[in-house]
Amino acid sequence: MSSELMIEMKNVHKWFGELHVLNDINLEINKGEKIVICGPSGSGKSTLIRCINRLEEHQRGNIIVEGTELTNDSRSIERIRGEVGMVFQQFNLFPHLSILDNCSLAPIWVRKLPKAEAKEKAMEYLKRVQIDDQAHKYPAQLSGGQQQRAAIARALCMEPRIMLFDEPTSALDPEMIKEVLDVMVGLAQGGMTMIVVTHEMGFAKEVADSIIFMDEGQIVEAKNPKDFFDNPESERTKTFLSQIL
Amino acid sequence: MSTTNKEIGPPVIELGVMGWLRKNLFSNWYNSLLTISGLYLLYILIPPLVNWIFLDANFVGSTRDDCTNEGACWIFIQQNIKLIFYGLYPTEELWRVNFVYLILLISGIYLLIPNLKRKGWVGAFLLIIFPIICVVMLSGGLGLEAVETRLWGGLFLTLVIAGVGIVLSLPIGVMLALGRRSKLPVVSLLCTIFIEIWRGVPLITVLFMASNMFPLFMPEGVNFDKLIRALIGVMFFSAAYLAEVVRGGLQAMPKGQYEASQAVGLTYWRMMALVILPQSLKMVIPAIIGSFIAIFKDTTLVLVIGLFDFLGIIQFVGTNPDWLGFSHEGYVFAAAVFWVFCYAMSWYSQRLEKKLDTGR
Ligand SMILES: Nc1ncnc2c1ncn2[C@@H]1O[C@H](COP(=O)(O)OP(=O)(O)O)[C@@H](O)[C@H]1O
Ligand SMILES: [Mg+2]
Numbered sequence: 180m181s182s183e184l185m186i187e188m189k190n191v192h193k194w195f196g197e198l199h200v201l202n203d204i205n206l207e208i209n210k211g212e213k214i215v216i217c218g219p220s221g222s223g224k225s226t227l228i229r230c231i232n233r234l235e236e237h238q239r240g241n242i243i244v245e246g247t248e249l250t251n252d253s254r255s256i257e258r259i260r261g262e263v264g265m266v267f268q269q270f271n272l273f274p275h276l277s278i279l280d281n282c283s284l285a286p287i288w289v290r291k292l293p294k295a296e297a298k299e300k301a302m303e304y305l306k307r308v309q310i311d312d313q314a315h316k317y318p319a320q321l322s323g324g325q326q327q328r329a330a331i332a333r334a335l336c337m338e339p340r341i342m343l344f345d346e347p348t349s350a351l352d353p354e355m356i357k358e359v360l361d362v363m364v365g366l367a368q369g370g371m372t373m374i375v376v377t378h379e380m381g382f383a384k385e386v387a388d389s390i391i392f393m394d395e396g397q398i399v400e401a402k403n404p405k406d407f408f409d410n411p412e413s414e415r416t417k418t419f420l421s422q423i424l
Numbered sequence: 425m426s427t428t429n430k431e432i433g434p435p436v437i438e439l440g441v442m443g444w445l446r447k448n449l450f451s452n453w454y455n456s457l458l459t460i461s462g463l464y465l466l467y468i469l470i471p472p473l474v475n476w477i478f479l480d481a482n483f484v485g486s487t488r489d490d491c492t493n494e495g496a497c498w499i500f501i502q503q504n505i506k507l508i509f510y511g512l513y514p515t516e517e518l519w520r521v522n523f524v525y526l527i528l529l530i531s532g533i534y535l536l537i538p539n540l541k542r543k544g545w546v547g548a549f550l551l552i553i554f555p556i557i558c559v560v561m562l563s564g565g566l567g568l569e570a571v572e573t574r575l576w577g578g579l580f581l582t583l584v585i586a587g588v589g590i591v592l593s594l595p596i597g598v599m600l601a602l603g604r605r606s607k608l609p610v611v612s613l614l615c616t617i618f619i620e621i622w623r624g625v626p627l628i629t630v631l632f633m634a635s636n637m638f639p640l641f642m643p644e645g646v647n648f649d650k651l652i653r654a655l656i657g658v659m660f661f662s663a664a665y666l667a668e669v670v671r672g673g674l675q676a677m678p679k680g681q682y683e684a685s686q687a688v689g690l691t692y693w694r695m696m697a698l699v700i701l702p703q704s705l706k707m708v709i710p711a712i713i714g715s716f717i718a719i720f721k722d723t724t725l726v727l728v729i730g731l732f733d734f735l736g737i738i739q740f741v742g743t744n745p746d747w748l749g750f751s752h753e754g755y756v757f758a759a760a761v762f763w764v765f766c767y768a769m770s771w772y773s774q775r776l777e778k779k780l781d782t783g784r
Contacts, residue, residue, distance in 0.1 A: 234683050253691075260689040271684035275703050275782055284698060285688035319783025330684075337688055 182209035185341055185372050186231060191240035200226045202396035213373045215383040218393035224376045228343045232263045264334030268346040270326045272318035278329045279314040282336045304332040308362050324355030328362055344375040378423055392416045500750040501757050504741040511577015511732055520561045521580055573651040577732040586720040589658040597666025604671060622664035628725050630657040635729035654726050662719045669711045673704030706780050713773035717766045
């Protein structure tokens with residue numbers, strides 16, 4: 180085995196009250212792998228990836244991220260959050276800070292980088308997502324696509340080893356989707372380990388090593404893109420694909 | 425056919441004075457009626473007031489007999505100005521109070537001038553070193569003669585009580601608000617109880633308790649200064665109100681801000697200090713300043729425990745046989761000074777809101 184295991188989920192269950200949101204999730208993700216998760220709304224996609232950085236707490240089973248098991252121990256949660264970057268559907272930039280400060284905040288306060296160095300690095304990443312010319316503006320002054328790229332840069336500034344994307348393009352106007360996907364493709368080509376919840380099947384075909392279809396809290400099907408689109412096994416997957424393609 | 429492709433600007437609205445009047449004051453019959461009655465009201469109120477305050481008023485002289493004109497007798501204020509501004513603070517030591525005012529004034533002006541550097545340092549100086557200077561300068565020590573707090577009074581005392589109350593109640597209020605929203609049930613319960621008790625009691629009762637009941641709970645011989653007891657009362661009272669204001673701001677924060685902060689690895693206190701509080705406090709600036717203004721005016725209640733604040737001392741000098749019958753002048757003067765301070769806070773609040781506005 181040459182590959183390095185980054186994320187391991189074993190028999191993970193989660194309930195919201197009576198609602199069984201995650202039902203026996205088993206998943207292994209190696210370094211550099213790109214996983215796309217799709218499935219109908221409410222099927223538990225967001226909950227699954229939010230369990231990986233402990234924005235949600237799972238109730239049964241084990242989640243191990245880079246060798247550290249997620250428990251209530253706040254130090255291991257902090258360590259894992261330092262390794263895992265997340266991009267949200269609604270961007271969730273900090274509206275009271277400039278784009279540059281959004282990006283340098285965590286490196287300064289969590290990584291303890293000197294201010295100048297953190298800003299320098301933030302500029303580097305902003306250049307990579309091509310909004311370095313907007314660095315001194317506030318989030319509200321940017322378009323949706325620019326905001327989402329800034330949010331990606333903010334996550335990258337922590338130099339994470341894993342990136343989670345929760346429907347990063349769903350809140351965007353159609354003409355801005357491409358600029359965000361382009362950044363994500365570039366990131367994938369750079370070797371980042373990525374889990375992406377999205378319905379952008381073009382993106383999935385292009386970069387995914389494996390596509391996971393979820394329904395009612397379960398992983399129904401997990402295959403490489405070619406098999407996923409050409410020979411889906413489950414009826415539920417077929418129905419879903421016929422709806423979105 | 426030729427098409428001219430001229431740039432089209434926005435329509436120019438030419439109003440002029442007449443146009444403005446018609447649009448804003450006389451747009452229809454009830455608007456005109458309101459305008460005319462408003463003008464009439466001003467006509468019967470303003471001239472007599474102006475006459476009494478300025479035109480017919482007495483400004484020069486030293487006793488009540490110099491007040492020969494019909495209008496206000498400002499000599500009354502002028503002759504008692506030391507009492508009204510400083511209470512019984514010893515005259516030879518007044519420079520100490522004025523020195524403190526001066527520091528405050530200079531730092532305040534510095535902070536108000538835009539684009540100056542090192543404002544953070546001035547702010548830190550005001551919050552950390554300045555209070556120490558105040559205590560030493562005002563009450564004595566380090567070679568300065570002690571001045572007991574029972575001699576403090578007038579506007580000076582009002583500013584001390586309001587200033588200490590305001591400055592200390594905000595951080596306490598923030599902590600109480602965070603505590604009330606805490607996931608730990610014990611912390612949340614304790615904070616809720618604390619807040620609701622203080623909010624349920626009128627300030628006047630708080631002051632009475634601080635002055636009369638508090639000593640009963642203290643061991644024999646331990647005797648807190650009356651002013652300090654009043655300060656503690658005012659501080660917690662104000663903190664409880666602020667806590668609810670701040671909690672409102674916290675509740676208005678979108679969940680995504682908490683999640684994004686956690687996702688980049690900020691711990692609870694850093695998330696609060698760097699992301700959540702800056703935004704939620706900004707949202708409730710008007711309400712916070714509203715609480716400050718209320719506290720400033722409520723300091724007048726300390727009279728009931730025998731502290732002579734600004735208003736108290738004005739009422740007191742009005743009972744001096746030499747100056748009987750000038751209470752109108754006293755109250756008008758008090759109202760004017762209170763208005764200046766409260767309006768300044770209100771103005772600052774609007775300025776701050778504009779300055780901190782970064783859109784949403
Ligand atoms: N905080 C929560 N409390 C209660 N129910 C929730 C919460 N978050 C999500 N749910 C429910 O859990 C289910 C799965 O949600 P989610 O993971 O967001 O689905 P997806 O991202 O696939 O649309 C949905 O039925 C949703 O209503
Ligand atoms: Mg979702």
